[in-house]
Amino acid sequence: MTMTAIEEVNTRTDPIDRLRSTMCATRISFEWFGTRKSLTRDQKTQAAESFGAEGTFLSAGKKLLDTGHPRFRAVNAVRQRVRSYWTSISLPFPESGIRLLRQDALNSFQEQMRQFTEELNEAVSQLDEQYLSLKSAARERLGSLFNDDDYPMTLIGLFEVSWDFPSVEPPDYLRQLNPELYEQECQRVQSRFEEAVRLAEDAFLGELSQLVSHLTDRLSGQADGRPKVFRDSAIGNLHEFFERFRSLNVRSNEQLDVLVAQCQGIVQGIQPQELRKRDTLRQQVASELSGVQAALDGLLIDRPRRQIIRTPK
Structure with missing residues (x-):
């Protein structure tokens, strides 16, 4: 394809x-x-x-x-x-x-x-x-x-x-040999993919929450009265996440899509060295990421009750 x-x-x-x-x-x-x-x-x-x-x-x-x-x-x-x-x-x-x-x-x-x-x-x-x-x-x-x-x-x-590349779809020969069994297999596979969508969403949600939490802590926290040190990878890992999310996201959760876009907008174009030199920018980014983190925490709490969004055919 x-x-x-x-x-x-x-x-x-x-x-x-x-x-x-x-x-x-x-x-x-x-x-x-x-x-x-x-x-x-x-x-x-x-x-x-x-x-x-x-x-x-x-x-x-x-x-x-x-x-x-x-x-x-x-x-x-x-x-x-x-x-x-x-x-x-x-x-x-x-x-x-x-x-x-x-x-x-x-x-x-x-x-x-x-x-x-x-x-x-x-x-x-x-x-x-x-x-x-x-x-x-x-x-x-x-x-x-x-x-x-x-x-x-x-x-x-x-x-x-x-x-x-193992097949995870129902074998087509079952359609003729045993239509009832074929239908059961179709339902089983459908259920597997429903779970796969949930697993993908949970994986993205968990990873983004961890990345945002780590960067927020580094930017807002202090050690011995001085701002905490953070590595360039704290931001680089976020950008890698955005690219992977863009490539693999199946768009099953609009709230997660919005939060990813919001987080990407917060750190877009910002270099790590700028955050180290400009305290005002550092505080601003930390504050905005805290808002994203709070929303992510809410999604994590509500995760078991969410339903997959299905588009009417």
């Missing part, structure tokens, strides 16, 4: 239909070498003796490799970047491991995931260069608990990231 087609859908459907028409389900999976292993029964018994306990009542494990090593941290950092990226460009879905991605973002998503795969392969390759050294260090640290059989010949191929 082209951008023009998606925009057309956005103007003529309600939030739930808009979500179903413009989004696709995505799933990311990781295969990661496990660095912890349970002790054998004999080892548990031996460990329990030092505490005067029974081995069957003791849960114990050992760490196979030092995950604090810089090259191990580099491998794990790729996984964290993948998760952060995926979360930033998608919406939650009420099914474990699945998030909703804009259909017009598929190509960029595929390209970025391929790039992450290359980064991971490179990081694992560099980690594997230190594998024998890490294994040797583990032998010294584990002592009699060290078991060479716990360790593969190489770490290459033991860290992988994969992604797919």
Whole structure:
């Protein structure tokens, strides 16, 4: 579906239909070498003796490799970047491991995931260069608990990231095979997407509230009689939120839309350094954000009772 087609859908459907028409389900999976292993029964018994306990009542494990090593941290950092990226460009879905991605973002998503795969392969390759050294260090640290059989010949191929696009819509063949079951599946999927709209709204509401609360505290609060220090990211994170909200918002809550626009207008064009130099501006922005925060708090309190806005067809 082209951008023009998606925009057309956005103007003529309600939030739930808009979500179903413009989004696709995505799933990311990781295969990661496990660095912890349970002790054998004999080892548990031996460990329990030092505490005067029974081995069957003791849960114990050992760490196979030092995950604090810089090259191990580099491998794990790729996984964290993948998760952060995926979360930033998608919406939650009420099914474990699945998030909703804009259909017009598929190509960029595929390209970025391929790039992450290359980064991971490179990081694992560099980690594997230190594998024998890490294994040797583990032998010294584990002592009699060290078991060479716990360790593969190489770490290459033991860290992988994969992604797919699972179907969350009712299978069309059910329409002919069992119309009643097909209708039940349609209702189930509709319910899932209703929940997805609520989850998206809650996620945006919670994030904006946290960002506004943090910046307001930094601007209005004092420490040792002096204005609190704040980082440029306190404002930068808000601008990133505005962009993500613009891209992913399904327009299910008019009050939230208004508050986002209001908050954006308050900090629009304001540089962090200006707030540090101009006390009057600092106080003005803090005061206006406090008003937004109060309204956000009201939405958070009323959240369980809100209904999704549906456009008459």
